[in-house]
Amino acid sequence: MVLTTDSAVRADRTPVRLDLDGAVGILRLDRPPLNVLDRATQAALRRAAEQAAADSRVRAVVVYGGPKAFSAGADIKEMAAMSHAEMVAHAAVLQAAFDAVAVIPKPVVAAITGPALGGGCELALTADARICGAESRIGLPEILLGVIPGAGGTQRLPRLIGPARAKELIFTGRALSAVEALEIGLVDQVQPTDQVLDSAVRWARRFENGPALALHAAKTAVDRGLATDLAAGLAVERSVFAGLFGTEDRLTGMRGFIDDGPGAARFAGR
Structure with missing residues (x-):
């Protein structure tokens, strides 16, 4: 697979960039090792999503975190230092970053490798479909920190798998294996980890010449x-x-x- 990268975006060393593989845009999280979603990464995610939405060359989108991790979620140290007033101001900014992916007017698939926890799971939920690596774990553990999902998890998850199952996952904070996630409809495919990106790109390519x-x-x-x-x-x-x-x-x-x-x-x- 050969990817071309917008040189202006690449030069910024942004933690999220838009790569092009033909007519497939790959929103690549690039904040190793676990693609933790701090405020700078959230802002970069919104910019890259808006770029993918506006670029007429892009006909479908893959959200990908690299071969080892989709995203382990929010930056807990950053959040722990925020006051109530700061989070009130930031909550809308946080949701806007994820909403920018959800409203991309093109088919979007999440290519999940490694952990997709907390904000990582919420990011996957913004996609139209999810392809998951066999060794991945996915869930919303925020309750274990004394908070709840704040980037769409309490709203998108029940719409996807039903309120009872969503409440069980949110109330317990339990992470699911890839097979468990497939069984309840949280993900749509499970693939060997080294085949996740290629499977997601094949999914997206079906729409390259579509209306x-x-x-x-x-x-x-x-x-x-x-x-x-x-x-x-x-x-x-x-x-x-x-x-x-x-x-x-x-x-x-x-x-x-x-x-x-x-x-x-x-x-x-x-």
């Missing part, structure tokens, strides 16, 4: 719908569905279907 506007619309409909009731969610779906009828992507796709004799069979999966 970008329709993919964005589908992601918007699902994510906004999960945040509201069924009637409001259907209204969101109706709006983004109708909006696609003013795009060239829709015209191209439907014309191709009509003009292609075997198109209907392909559409039906035959």
Whole structure:
């Protein structure tokens, strides 16, 4: 795999950078050894996510922490020194960094190797899918420090695996093995650790030549719908569905279907 790196980003030695592998953007956490998410790393994460969202060359995104660790979570020493007033001011900044990944208008997959704990787990939850190394552990241990997840864990985890299972993990702080995480739907695939990145890039490559506007619309409909009731969610779906009828992507796709004799069979999966 050959990656090209934006030279301006690379020169900054940022703890999070955007690498390009063709049309796949790799958001690479680069704060060894465990990619601890201090405030500087959170700010870099937000910048790199916004760059991936805006770069028309990027059609899908992989979030990756390197071969040894996805992220062991927040910088506890940094957090321990913060007062109540400082955390009140910082909490919105913290969530904004993770939200920047969640709202990337393209398919996003987390490539998880090693630990994905606390903020690392919360970062993985911002992705549309998660591919996990067989030796990884994933969880939200914040309760053991006398706090709770603060970067989306209490909201995204229940939406993914259901409230009862999410509460059990949050209340106990227990870390799951990769197999346990797969069994409850917290991750979507388990792969040998040395194959995680390649598997994630293959997942992302499926969307390189896909209809970008329709993919964005589908992601918007699902994510906004999960945040509201069924009637409001259907209204969101109706709006983004109708909006696609003013795009060239829709015209191209439907014309191709009509003009292609075997198109209907392909559409039906035959």
